[in-house]
Amino acid sequence: MWMYLGLLSALFLGLHNLCKKHAVQGNEVFPVLLGTSGAGLLLLLPVFIISRVSPENMQHINLYIAEIPWETHFYIFIKSAIMASSWVLAYQALKHLPITIVTPIRSAGPFFTFIGAILLYQEQPNFWQWIGFFLIIFSVLLYSKVGKKEGIHFKRNKWIFAIIGATFLGASSGLYDKFLIQYQALPPQTLQFWFCWYVVLLLLIILTITWFPYKEKRTAFIWKWSIPAVGILLQTADYFYFRALQDPEALIMLLSAIKRSQILIAVVIGGLVFKEKNKRKKLIPLIGILLGVGLILYA
Structure with a gap:
């Protein structure tokens, strides 16, 4: 069952990436980030309020936002800081790079998750999982050659380093998620609400320094x-x-790889919507990434 839930997550992530590209095009990045995080918080706010007014009903439909100790708040704040940093880098890169370059690099996230899952959680890949893993990495490298045809030199473009940094931080957050969900027994909706809350607070601090005081930036939004x-x-x-x-049987390394199937939506549909170049050449490494994900799932 957890694999099907992972595929549903990938579907909505793919649509999320398309909307994200549209949101940052020709726009100020930090207020866009605040707007997206604020929308997520507003979506969950009624769930939080009803959980306080009528906890029995929310527990019945499995949406109750539980009260948690300060120690757990600190753990969630760490996740919020990691993801806020990742999003700042990713949104800046997405503003300056084609979605058909950004998304495949983000798909290398399973590389970091794979290693972390082995070292931290002793998850053991088999032969076919290793093959799928290296196939994903090799396919991402092929994208770098396609990127050069669009004037994007991976060794000299700072936005490439930004998206790589965002990918590493995102993978670290994924490993941390397993700790929070399985080892701290945090209900998903509880983690989601307080995560959004702290991200919004962090972004408000950043915008207070870098955006609110400057009229030209405010008017550019x-x-x-x-x-x-x-x-x-x-x-x-x-x-x-x-x-x-x-699910106690869920492996974070496989779940991370399953989520990469979002690339199909971002590259195929995103390439058509945003009319980006070299779509056919990008299909070759795309197929490689999908085969890698497929091998991991098959194994």
Whole structure:
């Protein structure tokens, strides 16, 4: 069951990436981030309020946001800081790079998760999982050659390093999720609400320093329908992801790889919507990544 929940998460993540690309195009990145995170928080706020007013009803439908100790709040704050940093880097990169380059690099996240799962949780891959793992990494390297045809030199472009950093931080957060869900026994909706809460607080601090004081930056911001859509789609994807991770048999290395199937939506549909170049050449490494994910699932 957890694999199917992972695929549902991948579906909403793919749609989330398309909306995210639309939201940041020609726009100020930090207020877009605040808008998406704020939309996610507003989506969960009624669940939090009803959990306090009528906890029995929310427990009955498995959406109760539990009260947690301060120590657990600290653990969630760490996750929020990791993901806020990852999003800042990823949104900046997405603003300056084609989605058909950004998404495949993000798909290398299973590399870091794979290693972390072995070292931290003693998850043991078999032969076919290793083959699938290296196939994903090799396919991502092929994308770098396609990227050069669009004037994107991977060794000299700072946005490439930004998206690599975002990928590493995102993978670290994924490993941390297993600790929070399985070892701290945090219900998904509880983690989601307080995670959104702390991310919004962190972004407000960042914007107070870098955006609110500057009129030219405030006037450059454009409100788009895709901004709240990003937050809503992300929370939906996270809900299915955390539900999958609740299963004691769920392996974070496989779940991370399953989520990479979102690339199909981002590259195929995103390439058509945003009219990006070299779509056919990008299909070759795309197939490689999908085969790698398929091998991991098969194994």
